[in-house]
Amino acid sequence: MRSITLALLVLFAPLSLASVGGGQTLVADIHHQVVANRHWLTEGQFVDAFAIARMSPGPGTLLVTLIGWQVAGIWGAIVASFAIFAPTAFLVYGLARLWARSRGARWQLALETGLRPVAAGMILASGLVLIEALEGGWLARGIAIASTSILMATRLNPVLLMACGAVVFVVLHGVLPG
Amino acid sequence: MAAAEQKPSIPTLMEFFVVVVRIGLTSFGGGLSGWLLREFVQRRHWLDEEEFLSGLSLAQAFPGVNVVNLSIWIGYRLLGTRGALAGACGIIVPPAILVVLIAALFAALTDYPLTHLVLDGVGAAAVGLSLQMGIIAARRVAMKGLEQIVIMAAAFVAVGLLHISLPLVVVVLGALSVSLAYWRLARA
Numbered sequence: 267m268r269s270i271t272l273a274l275l276v277l278f279a280p281l282s283l284a285s286v287g288g289g290q291t292l293v294a295d296i297h298h299q300v301v302a303n304r305h306w307l308t309e310g311q312f313v314d315a316f317a318i319a320r321m322s323p324g325p326g327t328l329l330v331t332l333i334g335w336q337v338a339g340i341w342g343a344i345v346a347s348f349a350i351f352a353p354t355a356f357l358v359y360g361l362a363r364l365w366a367r368s369r370g371a372r373w374q375l376a377l378e379t380g381l382r383p384v385a386a387g388m389i390l391a392s393g394l395v396l397i398e399a400l401e402g403g404w405l406a407r408g409i410a411i412a413s414t415s416i417l418m419a420t421r422l423n424p425v426l427l428m429a430c431g432a433v434v435f436v437v438l439h440g441v442l443p444g
Numbered sequence: 445m446a447a448a449e450q451k452p453s454i455p456t457l458m459e460f461f462v463v464v465v466r467i468g469l470t471s472f473g474g475g476l477s478g479w480l481l482r483e484f485v486q487r488r489h490w491l492d493e494e495e496f497l498s499g500l501s502l503a504q505a506f507p508g509v510n511v512v513n514l515s516i517w518i519g520y521r522l523l524g525t526r527g528a529l530a531g532a533c534g535i536i537v538p539p540a541i542l543v544v545l546i547a548a549l550f551a552a553l554t555d556y557p558l559t560h561l562v563l564d565g566v567g568a569a570a571v572g573l574s575l576q577m578g579i580i581a582a583r584r585v586a587m588k589g590l591e592q593i594v595i596m597a598a599a600f601v602a603v604g605l606l607h608i609s610l611p612l613v614v615v616v617l618g619a620l621s622v623s624l625a626y627w628r629l630a631r632a
Contacts, residue, residue: 286507286611318547321563323471324539327509331540332547347540354508355516355532361506362520362528372629378498379629380622383592384614385501386581387599389477393575394604396474406568413572414579417482424482424573425470431569432562439561 270338271345273304278330278349285354296330306337327351405438452491457523457530463488464515464534469542473563473570476511476535477503478577480518490522497581505614511535595621 277299285292293316300306307315315336319329327350334346368374400406409431416422455463467479477500484490499521503513512535519531546553553559585592599617602608 283507284611285509286505286614315547319543320474321472322539322543322546324468324543325476325509325511325535326474327512328540328543331543335544335547343540343544347536351509351512351532351536354506355512358503358506358508358513358516359520359525359528361502362517366520372626376622376626376629378501379588380625381501381505381618382497382581382588383585383596384599384618384621385497385504386578386585387596387601388504388603388610388613389574389581390578390596391600391602391604393571393578394600396571396574400564400568400571402564402568406564409565409568410571410575413569414575415572417478417572417576418579421487424479424570427572428472428566428569431473432565435565435568436558436561439565 271341274334274337274342274346275349277304278346279353282350282353283357292327293329296333300333307333311336402435402439405435409434452489452495454522455488455490457526460490460519460523460527461530461534464519464531465538468535468539471539471570473566473568475570475573475577477514478573480511480514481577481580482573484518491518493580493584495521497584500577500581505618591624 281292281295281299284295297312301309301312312333315332316329319326319332322328328347330350331343331347334342334344336342338345365374397407397410400410413427413431416427417424463483467476467483471479481493481496481500485493485496496518499514499517500510503510503517506513512532515531515535516528517531519527519529521527523530582596585596595617599613602613602617603610
């Protein structure tokens with residue numbers, strides 16, 4: 267048991283540092299390592315864990331917590347979560363301190379100005395990818411667009427918006443063709 | 445829009461932690477960075493849009509989960525080290541416990557077709573959070589001139605249409621864009 271929690275640490279900590287652009291870039295790597303290389307999970311178990319992590323609130327990377335839990339119970343979950351989140355958390359903390367110390371330096375302004383359009387383009391692109399990947403055809407796309415408009419125009423609490431999305435989808439889903 | 449420019453106010457550690465935990469536990473369907481924008485900037489005015497978007501850009505270019513990075517970043521900006529710790533714990537620990545509980549119930553839940561319909565509807569509405577954030581970020585970029593618009597368009601095409609991997613886009617386009625910004629600042 268101790269060796270497998272150690273293996274979780276050794277696998278996920280380096281992956282954490284390689285995850286530029288967000289956790290979703292990791293899924294293919296994790297899948298390869300966990301299913302094909304180490305046989306910790308079957309293909310079906312992995313797909314289930316992925317689906318659960320997606321439907322749960324919180325970061326999608328909690329997939330790793332579930333893998334740890336399946337492999338080595340509660341300690342597996344704790345060690346795997348620590349391995350995937352802690353290294354980059356410390357890095358960002360260091361960056362935040364550095365930022366506060368040299369407020370207004372030229373390299374800092376250049377990074378803030380230069381990364382801004384790249385980030386904006388990537389966020390828009392991920393919006394497009396999300397719309398393309400929606401389950402539920404035009405009805406789902408309609409809800410996504412309505413939800414965007416409501417968020418732009420009002421201060422509605424997102425919890426309420428998610429609830430409305432669910433109700434509208436369930437009610438209209440049987441009425442409209444997919 | 446006028447309200448978005450209100451003067452930022454600093455929360456207490458407890459207020460900050462409670463909101464982060466609430467986001468962690470209610471953000472069904474994803475789009476967490478959009479939730480943070482909604483709660484921190486638009487509803488509570490803890491920081492302004494400009495500062496949030498700067499943090500978001502760095503959080504994205506840095507390794508790690510964007511929303512965790514962003515939560516630590518904002519926590520540190522608002523409340524120092526204890527804020528960073530509250531941000532990290534609040535966005536990770538409660539949802540991690542919940543995801544294990546949901547996994548334990550999963551077999552029972554998936555037997556109902558209704559579960560899938562509800563999740564599809566929630567997921568569709570949650571896309572709005574990401575899109576809204578994209579629109580707000582793009583609007584700010586568009587105000588800063590043609591050069592920034594061209595870089596934004598290039599990032600959009602590279603990721604959204606050509607499906608080039610994110611790390612590559614961040615490194616290549618990011619380095620180009622940051623060098624250009626540095627050069628302009630040096631000349632000014």
